[in-house]
Each structure stands twice: as C-alpha cells, then as structure tokens.
Amino acid sequence: MDTKIDSLTPTPLPQRGRGKGEGVEHQKTGDMGIIFGTLEKILNLARANSLWPLTFGLHCCAIEMMAASASRFDLDRFGAGVFRSSPRQADLMIVAGTVSRKMAPRIKMLYDQMPAPKYVIAMGGCAMWGGPYQYEGQYAIVEGVDRIVPVDVHVPGCPPRPEGLIEGLLLLERKIIAGTAGKGQLAEAVRPTGTPVPIPPGAVKAPGPRPDQNIIEHKE
Amino acid sequence: MSFPGLTGESNQIKLKELDPRFRGDDNIVIMNAEEIKSELNPILHPENVAVSDYSKTGFHIEATVSPDQILPVVRFLRKKEFFLEQITGADFKETFQLSYQFNRFDQTLRVILRLKQPWNEYQVPSITSIYAGANWFEREVFDMYGIQIKNHPHLKRLLLPEFCNFHPLRKGFKFEGDSVQDVNRAWELEQEAEQKISSTVLESHRRDYFVNMGPQHPSTHGVLRLLLHMDGEIILEVDPVIGYAHRADEKMGENGNYLQFTPYPSRVDYLAGMIYNWGYVGTVERALGIELTERCKYIRVIVSELQRLASHLLWYGAFLMDLGNFTPFLYCFQDREEILDMFELCDGSRLTYNYFRFGGQERDLSPEFLDRARKFIPMLKSHLKDYEQLVAKNIIFRKRTEGVGVITKDLAIEYGVTGGALRACGIPYDVRKSEPYGIYDQFQWDVPTKTGGDAYSRFQVRVQEMWQSLRILEQALPKIPEGPYNNPQAPKRFKPNAGEYYFCVESPRGQMGIYLISDGTENPYRIKMRTPCYNNLEVISPIGKGHLLADVVCILGSLDIVVPDVDR
Numbered sequence: 001m002d003t004k005i006d007s008l009t010p011t012p013l014p015q016r017g018r019g020k021g022e023g024v025e026h027q028k029t030g031d032m033g034i035i036f037g038t039l040e041k042i043l044n045l046a047r048a049n050s051l052w053p054l055t056f057g058l059h060c061c062a063i064e065m066m067a068a069s070a071s072r073f074d075l076d077r078f079g080a081g082v083f084r085s086s087p088r089q090a091d092l093m094i095v096a097g098t099v100s101r102k103m104a105p106r107i108k109m110l111y112d113q114m115p116a117p118k119y120v121i122a123m124g125g126c127a128m129w130g131g132p133y134q135y136e137g138q139y140a141i142v143e144g145v146d147r148i149v150p151v152d153v154h155v156p157g158c159p160p161r162p163e164g165l166i167e168g169l170l171l172l173e174r175k176i177i178a179g180t181a182g183k184g185q186l187a188e189a190v191r192p193t194g195t196p197v198p199i200p201p202g203a204v205k206a207p208g209p210r211p212d213q214n215i216i217e218h219k220e
Numbered sequence: 221m222s223f224p225g226l227t228g229e230s231n232q233i234k235l236k237e238l239d240p241r242f243r244g245d246d247n248i249v250i251m252n253a254e255e256i257k258s259e260l261n262p263i264l265h266p267e268n269v270a271v272s273d274y275s276k277t278g279f280h281i282e283a284t285v286s287p288d289q290i291l292p293v294v295r296f297l298r299k300k301e302f303f304l305e306q307i308t309g310a311d312f313k314e315t316f317q318l319s320y321q322f323n324r325f326d327q328t329l330r331v332i333l334r335l336k337q338p339w340n341e342y343q344v345p346s347i348t349s350i351y352a353g354a355n356w357f358e359r360e361v362f363d364m365y366g367i368q369i370k371n372h373p374h375l376k377r378l379l380l381p382e383f384c385n386f387h388p389l390r391k392g393f394k395f396e397g398d399s400v401q402d403v404n405r406a407w408e409l410e411q412e413a414e415q416k417i418s419s420t421v422l423e424s425h426r427r428d429y430f431v432n433m434g435p436q437h438p439s440t441h442g443v444l445r446l447l448l449h450m451d452g453e454i455i456l457e458v459d460p461v462i463g464y465a466h467r468a469d470e471k472m473g474e475n476g477n478y479l480q481f482t483p484y485p486s487r488v489d490y491l492a493g494m495i496y497n498w499g500y501v502g503t504v505e506r507a508l509g510i511e512l513t514e515r516c517k518y519i520r521v522i523v524s525e526l527q528r529l530a531s532h533l534l535w536y537g538a539f540l541m542d543l544g545n546f547t548p549f550l551y552c553f554q555d556r557e558e559i560l561d562m563f564e565l566c567d568g569s570r571l572t573y574n575y576f577r578f579g580g581q582e583r584d585l586s587p588e589f590l591d592r593a594r595k596f597i598p599m600l601k602s603h604l605k606d607y608e609q610l611v612a613k614n615i616i617f618r619k620r621t622e623g624v625g626v627i628t629k630d631l632a633i634e635y636g637v638t639g640g641a642l643r644a645c646g647i648p649y650d651v652r653k654s655e656p657y658g659i660y661d662q663f664q665w666d667v668p669t670k671t672g673g674d675a676y677s678r679f680q681v682r683v684q685e686m687w688q689s690l691r692i693l694e695q696a697l698p699k700i701p702e703g704p705y706n707n708p709q710a711p712k713r714f715k716p717n718a719g720e721y722y723f724c725v726e727s728p729r730g731q732m733g734i735y736l737i738s739d740g741t742e743n744p745y746r747i748k749m750r751t752p753c754y755n756n757l758e759v760i761s762p763i764g765k766g767h768l769l770a771d772v773v774c775i776l777g778s779l780d781i782v783v784p785d786v787d788r
C-alpha cells in the first residue's frame with residue numbers, strides 16, 4: 001500500500017554557516033520549515049515519531065525484541081525506545097510470541113487498558129497464525145493474536161530478526177502518518193526483501209498430513 | 221517471626237547454621253547400584269528390581285512398584301539423600317504408568333520406579349509429604365491425564381486454565397473447541413473468581429492482602445504470575461501460577477516423527493537452543509546407539525559453551541536490570557550479539573536453532589566461525605573483568621542480594637534444584653562432570669561453587685561459570701580435528717527399539733533431560749522434558765517467605781527463570 005506523505009514532508013532546512021565551519025549544515029536553528037495539514041494529520045505525525053511500546057514479551061520473540069531495543073539495533077533511533085511497563089502509558093503493543101489460551105484474556109485486558117489511539121504489531125509466526133505450533137488439534141494456543149485484538153502490522157519470522165521488527169515499526173509509522181493505523185482493519189504483512197509473501201492469516205488452512213508420513217517404508 | 225531479608229544479623233545466623241551442613245560433603249560414600257538393590261530387598265521383591273545398563277538406557281536401577289510400596293521406597297530414597305528428578309505419566313491405552321525418577325548429587329545413580337496399573341483402578345498416593353517438589357509434578361499428571369492422586373494437598377490444574385474439561389496427553393485425545401469462545405469464557409470465570417477473593421478479604425477486615433505479580437510484569441522474564449500473600453510489605457506466601465506460556469511441546473513430540481521434533485527443543489528454552497538441541501538429539505542417539513565422529517564431538521562442545529556464554533550474558537544484563545542497573549544490559553547485549561553472529565554463520569538462525577542431527581550436525585563449522593571464536597575469547601575476557609569491577613563490589617548490589625533467597629541442601633534435594641542455583645549452596649553437581657556426555661571429560665575445568673546459597677552466591681557462581689566456559693573453549697578450539705562432521709554409518713530411518721531412555725545435558729539453568737518412551741515405531745510414544753526451571757521455580761515458595769516484595773524480583777532474577785522452559 002502506498003501512502004502519499006509528500007505533502008507532510010517538512011521543507012528542507014536551509015544551509016547556513018556559523019563560526020568557523022562555513023557551509024556546514026546546522027540542524028538546530030529552530031527553523032523547522034512549514035507543514036500544512038489538518039490537526040489530525042499533524043497529531044498523527046507526532047504520534048508516529050514517539051511510540052511508547054508496552055514491555056510485554058511472551059516467548060522467544062521477546063528476546064529479539066529486547067535485542068532490538070539494546071545496544072546494536074537501538075529502537076530509539078526510530079522514536080520507539082521508551083518501553084513502558086504499564087499499559088496506561090503505552091500506545092503500542094508488540095505481541096512477541098505464542099498466545100496461549102490461558103494468556104489470551106490478559107492480552108485483551110492489557111489492550112483494553114491502553115489509551116487510544118493504540119496500535120498492535122504481531123511479531124513472529126506464532127502471533128500471526130500459530131507459526132510452528134499450529135497443528136490440527138492444538139489445544140493450548142490461540143492461532144493468531146488478530147483473533148483477539150486488531151492488528152496493524154504483522155512481522156513474519158521465527159523469530160523475526162531485529163531488522164524485521166524495525167521494518168515493521170517503520171511500516172506502522174508510515175501507516176500512522178497516513179491515518180490508516182489503529183482502525184481495526186486487516187493488516188498488511190511486512191515483506192522483507194527476498195522472502196516469499198506471507199500468507200494473510202485469514203487464508204491459512206490447517207496443514208494436511210505431514211509429508212514424511214507418505215514416505216514408502218524402507219526395506220531393511 | 222524473623223525476616224531473613226531484613227536485618228544483617230539474621231542473615232549471619234542463617235549462614236552459620238548452613239555452613240557445617242555443606243562442609244560435610246568431604247566424606248562422600250560412593251554407593252553402587254547393587255548395594256541399593258540389596259537394600260531395597262526388604263521393601264521390594266528382588267524380581268521387581270533390575271540393575272540396568274546405564275550406557276544404553278540412562279538408568280542404573282529400574283524397579284516396578286505397587287501402590288502400597290511407593291511410600292516406603294520413596295522414604296528410603298529420601299533418607300539416602302536422593303533428589304527428585306521428575307515424575308512422568310504415560311498412557312499405554314489400557315494401562316497407565318507413573319515413573320518416579322531419582323538421582324544423587326554426589327554421584328550418578330539414577331533410580332526409576334514404575335507404577336503401572338489399569339486405567340479404571342489406578343490408585344496412587346501423593347509423595348508431597350516426603351518430597352515437597354513432587355507437588356507440581358503430581359498436579360501436572362492430574363492436569364494432563366486426569367489421574368486422581370490421593371492425599372495431595374491441593375490437586376488442581378497446573379498448566380491449563382481451570383475451566384478446561386479435557387486431559388490432552390491421553391492417547392486418542394482430540395481437541396474440538398473454539399479457542400476464541402474459550403477465551404471469552406475464561407475471562408468471565410476469572411473476573412468472577414477475582415471478585416470473590418477481593419470481597420472475602422474486604423469483608424473479613426484482615427490486615428493481610430494479595431498482590432498479583434504478573435503475568436505481564438517487566439521482571440518476571442516472560443509470562444509468569446506470582447500470587448503473593450502479603451502482610452504489609454512482608455511476604456507470607458508465594459504461589460506461582462504457571463501455564464501462561466504452555467504450548468503443548470510434549471504433545472507435538474508424539475504427533476510427528478523423530479526428525480520432525482528437532483526444531484522444538486530450542487524453542488522451549490530459547491536462551492539455550494543449542495544445548496537443548498543436543499539434549500533431544502542425544503536421547504535419540506542413545507536409543508539408536510549412534511556413534512559420533514571426533515570432529516562432531518568438538519563442534520558440539522564449542523557451540524554449547526558459546527551458547528552457555530550467550531545465555532549467561534543475557535542473564536547478567538537482565539538480572540542487573542531487575543535490580544535497577546541499566547548499563548550492564550547494554551554492555552552484555554553487545555557481547556552477546558557477537559556470539560549470535562557466529563551462530564548465524566553455522567546455523568543461519570539467530571535465536572532458535574536446528575543445528576543438530578542424529579549422528580552429526582546439519583553442516584560443518586566454517587573456518588570463519590573458528591576464526592571469530594578465537595578472536596572472541598580474549599575480547600570477552602577483558603570485558604568480563606570490567607563487568608565484574610562495575611558490579612560485583614557495588615555496595616548497593618551486595619545489600620540487595622546477600623542473604624536473599626537462601627536455598628539449603630535439604631530444599632535442593634526435595635525440590636530437585638539444579639544448575640547454578642544448586643552450586644551456589646555448595647554442592648558441586650554439574651551434569652558435564654557427573655555423567656560426562658560428549659567429550660567434556662577430556663578438558664581441564666572446574667565446577668565453581670559457593671556456600672551462601674543466596675542470590676549473591678548464585679551471581680558469583682554464574683560469573684565463574686562464564687570463565688570456565690571460556691577455559692573449555694580455549695582448549696577445544698585449537699584441538700578441533702579435521703574430518704567428517706557427520707557419521708556416514710548413521711541410519712537414515714529412525715526407529716529405536718521399544719523401551720525407555722533418558723539422556724541429560726547441563727543447560728545454563730541446570731539439568732535438562734529428555735525421557736523418551738519408544739514403542740518401536742517412527743514416532744516417539746512419549747517425550748517428557750525434564751526442564752531445570754520447573755524445579756528451580758517451584759522452590760521460590762519456601763525461599764520467598766519472609767522477604768520483602770522487592771526481594772522477589774531479585775530472587776527471580778538470580779534463579780534465572782525462562783518461563784516457556786517451565787510451561788513447555
């Protein structure tokens with residue numbers, strides 16, 4: 001999905017020389033350019049650049065979420081590094097891991113406790129559709145967190161690399177600026193370059209008999 | 221009433237009490253399987269006790285017991301200071317079997333007691349009065365199979381939600397529920413239950429109250445819920461509620477064939493993926509009798525020790541973050557990323573690996589991997605010194621951790637505590653030493669121990685373990701031989717003989733073992749994972765009592781809990 005955000009891009013900063021370093025671009029003049037738009041659009045621009053995620057790890061993906069916020073990847077570069085422990089202070093929920101049936105009501109409760117506008121990223125295959133834990137007769141998990149809360153961005157992977165989460169976050173930021181996030185719509189999946197397009201959660205069917213069961217008996 | 225976390229004086233008294241017990245370890249009496257068998261004779265019929273071939277099955281003594289014999293035998297083992305490894309249920313369609321597994325800390329002597337009876341007349345007494353750690357195991361058996369256990373203090377579901385009306389590990393079980401509907405139903409039931417608790421407390425005008433810590437809490441390291449019964453800021457009782465991360469790993473093991481289960485162990489404890497890979501692959505190798513090539517043995521030790529370092533580095537950062545220090549978290553993740561980069565070279569994945577195969581590895585270690593590993597060791601060595609100076613002598617850190625959450629030897633035996641938490645109370649039990657798998661017996665290294673048993677000792681032990689891992693790596697990396705990394709003679713179809721097998725490895729958190737029941741087909745009949753965090757978390761109920769609320773965070777962090785490892 002392409003969103004037109006050109007009208008919201010600030011005008012480029014004028015280059016000014018100051019002191020000895022003449023010609024050096026000075027970023028902190030206070031001259032930020034002029035943006036035209038409705039109040040809603042301006043607010044969305046602010047929201048997109050200061051997301052406060054909820055500290056909330058379920059399984060393996062939580063470790064990659066931690067890694068994304070730690071030294072090498074530094075989620076703070078994208079304005080989303082302030083992890084909050086309370087849902088009342090957060091506006092982004094990163095569902096990082098398998099949603100068990102015992103945990104599912106809590107996730108819904110946490111989502112309800114977050115103040116609007118709020119956004120959800122489903123991180124990893126498990127949160128998208130059950131991932132490797134999906135099989136016929138699986139009794140313990142909810143297959144896809146979007147069955148409980150509306151999801152804005154799906155990030156595939158088992159677990160996704162921190163780069164994957166960052167790409168998902170940037171997509172969410174673009175969606176927020178365009179005003180399409182947080183509306184409870186079906187989310188589009190993140191498409192990392194070079195990987196096949198992930199199947200949207202609604203279209204996933206339960207896998208048939210495992211391929212290995214069809215192998216002809218080996219004669220000993 | 222004394223509160224061990226409150227005054228320095230009571231800590232000292234407690235530590236003094238503990239010391240002589242730990243120093244008694246010098247005069248170890250080595251027992252052998254025949255002796256135990258003869259001593260069991262008055263209780264059990266000699267025909268029912270067999271000395272087993274350890275190298276083939278992983279057990280030393282296998283015994284069949286009847287329901288009235290179980291308590292005397294277990295009492296005998298408790299007197300002999302055997303610790304409880306695990307209790308496993310298995311459904312044999314017409315009959316049901318419970319296996320009680322015991323082992324010793326000072327030498328390896330694994331005893332398994334089997335109680336097999338028809339389903340409809342199954343009767344078993346609870347052994348919680350002898351081994352307090354059996355509590356969760358028995359509840360899990362009730363949860364998964366619906367077996368009623370007599371005289372259990374509070375037999376209720378452990379992993380599944382209370383309202384469930386099925387027992388999933390029974391053979392032939394088919395789940396036919398709609399998960400979303402169930403979620404709504406669970407929600408209503410829990411609201412009702414919570415209102416009941418709060419209204420009874422309000423009506424009785426009691427001073428004590430309940431605090432619900434988790435399942436969403438920054439320092440429970442995942443989705444763990446602790447129900448804390450408080451008096452002011454003092455904890456009267458800790459009741460861990462687990463199962464929020466349960467995702468049916470053991471059931472999945474039964475559904476596929478042997479090879480199809482290989483990716484899952486690394487997702488059970490995602491911080492020790494390589495080591496869990498080895499645990500599962502090693503079990504099947506023991507059942508099939510597969511030998512490994514020399515290069516493969518070195519590869520396994522190298523990746524396992526790197527994994528242990530990665531796990532301990534994450535623990536270091538997370539534990540200190542729990543106590544309010546943020547800098548170590550950033551530093552340790554920087555080093556951990558180096559190890560993950562190396563694992564990407566050999567396996568392609570950063571966190572959840574599938575690198576081990578029956579009889580070898582998925583692919584060889586590249587020269588680039590070995591180069592990076594060689595460069596990594598001196599780098600981490602210099603960093604570890606810095607971290608130690610940064611943290612270990614910090615007065616605030618020591619005040620927060622010293623004397624907090626003391627585990628005694630008796631508690632360790634009753635609950636089956638293993639890993640760093642056990643070595644911190646003076647018992648040098650390490651699976652790599654006691655039943656050396658792979659080629660751990662070819663290297664020079666020590667098992668670090670401390671005698672305090674508290675959070676600070678656990679911290680010190682884990683830091684020392686990192687140094688020992690580096691020591692093993694230093695010896696293994698130059699010696700790695702050339703040659704095939706896969707055994708070409710390994711079978712292509714995996715059909716172990718019918719029987720029961722056990723194999724365990726030392727994960728960063730303790731003894732991780734896989735108990736495999738094979739019926740001679742291509743699919744495992746039953747896979748039970750003995751995960752260290754299960755036992756290590758259960759011990760928080762006795763050691764958390766009397767501490768302040770803030771100390772629970774410190775105890776949890778020092779025990780190094782990974783919640784999916786508990787729930788599986």
